[in-house]
Amino acid sequence: MKTKLYILALVLTGFNGFSQVKDTLAEKILIYQLPIGGWGKQLDDKSVVNYNLPIDEVLLKRIKKTGNDHATIDNNATSKEINALIKAFKITKNPDYLKSAEKGIKYLLLMQYKNGGFPQYYPNTGLYRKQITYNDNAMINALMVLYNVAAGKNDFDVIVDYHIKQQSKIAVQKGIECILKTQVLQKGILSIWADQYNEITLQPDKARAFEPISLATGESVGIVRFLMMQPITPEIEKSIRSAIKWFQENKLNGYSYNVAKQNGKAVRILAEDKSSVIWARFYDINNNKPLFGDRDGSVKYNYNEVSEERRNGYSWFGDAPAKLIDKEYSKWIGENNLPE
Template sequence: MLASIPRKTVTLFAILYCHVVVARQLPLPQQAEQTMLKATRYMADSVSTHGGYVWYYLPDLSRRWGEMEAYKTMIWVQDGGTVSVGHMLLDAYDATGNEYFYQQAERAGEAMIWGQSNEGGWNYMVDFAGDRSLKKWYATIGKNGWRLEEFQHYYGNSTYDDDVSSDAARLLLRLYLEKFDPRYKPALDKAISFILKSQYPNGGWPQRYPLKHDFNKAGHPDYSSFYTFNDDVIWENVFFLIQCYETLGESRFLEPINKGMNFYLLVQGKNGAWGQQYDMNRQVAGARTYEPADYLPRYTFNNCLLLLRFYRYTGDRKYLAHIQDAKWLEKTKLPERMTQNGKYTHPLYVNPANDKPIFVHRKGANVIYGYYYADTSDARLLGHYPGKSYINIQYLKDEYAKISALSPKEVTHDSPLMPGEFEGADIPQTWYHLSREEHAENEPVSEAGVKVIIDRLDSRNRWLIKHGQSCFRRAVE
């Protein structure tokens, strides 16, 4: 199983993925490297906080944001921040061999080690001013995040939401494997132990760990200890452990990997559907106040595709047995009048009791005077959370037909979990390019797109972008 370049970060660093050019008299590869060096030096020398980053900065650096506004002493762990930059810098080092990129990746790794919890995980952010400052942030900025309810309460523990802890651990794994530097092994081992220890005996994972139960909101129980599929918590942990098994080669990873895969079958509904969270009785549960205790067609579709992947990994046909049960996806399609001329096929939520669509809305202006509510009307849906989605059921059917037709021997030919001789070049530790994606690929960039990017580099070696990645994508198309 080969993994490729990580997803682009949503910071000023994002543009570096293109290997852009500036000194036009040089051949393209050298131009790219020179541009990358200039931009990286600016970010490292002028923007970085002890090797770490948030998501966005004003040009004068007077204010900065992760998913919410941050103190100047903060860095963000969540995708788009320090971990994403660290991965990108390692990619730059792998592409060029230039030690400066590796040195800056080391700084990002050192920032992650500094911010690692005693148990081995990470929170969304790290505050170099310490616990006192972080609690102040939660009590002022965090508590006013209306939709961002995960920031309204200071737990003092670590999170798997948005791949926070597992991707930070992956960065340490990459740093360790890059040069087999023993400095990273203790923090890596600590992170791996955290992931293994926090797994429930039945194979699921909570959203946060160590377990806490002290944030009940508007009559909703604290969901952070629930078995969590939301934002792929369980899959991301399973995938990271698979990457550890591939590169570190320790048999101790196999049992938690298999337990994690089996958990998908354990909680699948009789109708073939899944919810985002499950309580300790394995009943579908809600989370944030705009996430009701309902089934989700989108998660059902994605989890069925994962079951097909688990069959490829193991050759065990039990993972195929209930995919056909997801005919529920056909049953829960939106009525034509709600599809916006075919743009959408399914609601985000479906009532488990009657398979009717559920839509979430909100009233008010802020966290104090506002609230969320759910009903069956698709008018005035949330702007920050999609109320509908497009699901390609035919693709699932085709994948099922193709993969289920293969014998266990055929389907596991390239499995990372089955016994077999390593067939890659060199050794596994240097062969696999670890990423959040199983088979991520670089997006092609035209020379014209590269020239546009060159022209937008300012005199201080910055790219100032107005609307995040949208401007970046338009620039390179």
């Protein structure tokens, strides 16, 4: 037992035969990396990955049993770890961190579809996991990593492998093409984007029971921000302007949405507030009415008709488009000398 614990201690401290490295976040990330190169958000169907937990012998065994089917870009998984490893390498120059990050980048390149989209999971294709996923910024997070690799930005200048950089550049371009193709047309007019898309037809699709086919505001804000970082083409400019126009036309004036404590429980409250502007999380893909999904797969157009569990267990409104419209879009227009 002492020998096993000693070996575990060496793994956690990064022993290299001559010196030891402190037990950092990066050291734990190395251990959690799956054989395919990505990371999971869960160890199994119940346990969420928590890097704050100390890694003892029991936890180490559970980590080693985690299979590739858990590899995902959902909930910031994989992109979060790659970013952390790059920062750690920048500081420590530990080659293991760079090697692990590059393996993670290769995983992102591997999982991308030929049409440029990214599934939520890879190689797991169960349920909605194979769908092209903008939900929770999954695809945009992956593309941001590859964009930084290709451009050598945000500490990613440490990636010097020419092949990885070139592949990342191509992947970003394919991703942009997919984004432009999936912007929803409403009677010939571009609007914003849905949460998920069929990976073959590129048509909007539903995911979990309470995530119906719809336009997704929060994710669309992330998509527009990503497009604003790219060299301007007529297609990108039209896409951005159309999305901004849609946001401007579909805001909900006079409401606020906040989390409060009631009887010791967190509840989400939609209330009248003349000074506030918000957007629904989801809008009907045809008529732009705010809509809400429930556990039973039903779609509601009245927020108060949503079950209490889903009303308080999911964020149905937000104000993310406000900053995009009021500040970022104007800045983008000015920096690129574009007409208002």
